Amino acid sequence: MKTKAKLTAVLMLALAGAFAAVAQQQSLTGIVTDSMCGTAHMAKDKTPAECTQMCVKDGMKYALAAEKKVYTLEGHEGELAKLAGQKVTVKGTLKGDTVMVESVFQQSDHVRQ
DSSP states (O other): OHHHHHHHHHHHHHHHHHHHHHSEEEEEEEEEEETTTTTSOSOTTSOHHHHHHHHHHTTOOEEEEETTEEEEEESOHHHHHHTTTSEEEEEEEEETTEEEEEEEEEOOOOOOO
16 A cells, blocks of 8 residues: 555656646747747738737737747736737746746837946
8 A cells, every 4th residue: 555655656756847847937028929929920011019909809819029939818807908009017927838928028029238
C-alpha cells in the first residue's frame, strides 16, 4: 500500500509540474487588436483602434499582436478598450494562445537620453 501512495504522490507532482509548464506567467509587448482582424484590420476607413472597438462590439475578443503571433486576451476589457490600437505590455498567464490578463500598461516608445 505504501508503494501505491508514493506512486500516486509522484504522479501528482509530475502533473502539477506539467500544468505549471503549460500555464506560464508571461510578459508580452505588442499592439492591442481584436481576435478577428489581428494585424490586418478589415475596416479600411477606420483607424486600428476604431476597427478593434467595432469588432469587439460585434463579439470578437481583444487580442495582442506580439512576436509575429496573435494572442487572445481574457480579462481587463475596460483597460484594453482604452488602449486599442496602442503598444502595450500585458502580464498574465499564457494557456495556449490565450493570455489571462493580470495587468496591462501602455508602452512608451520614447527613449530616455
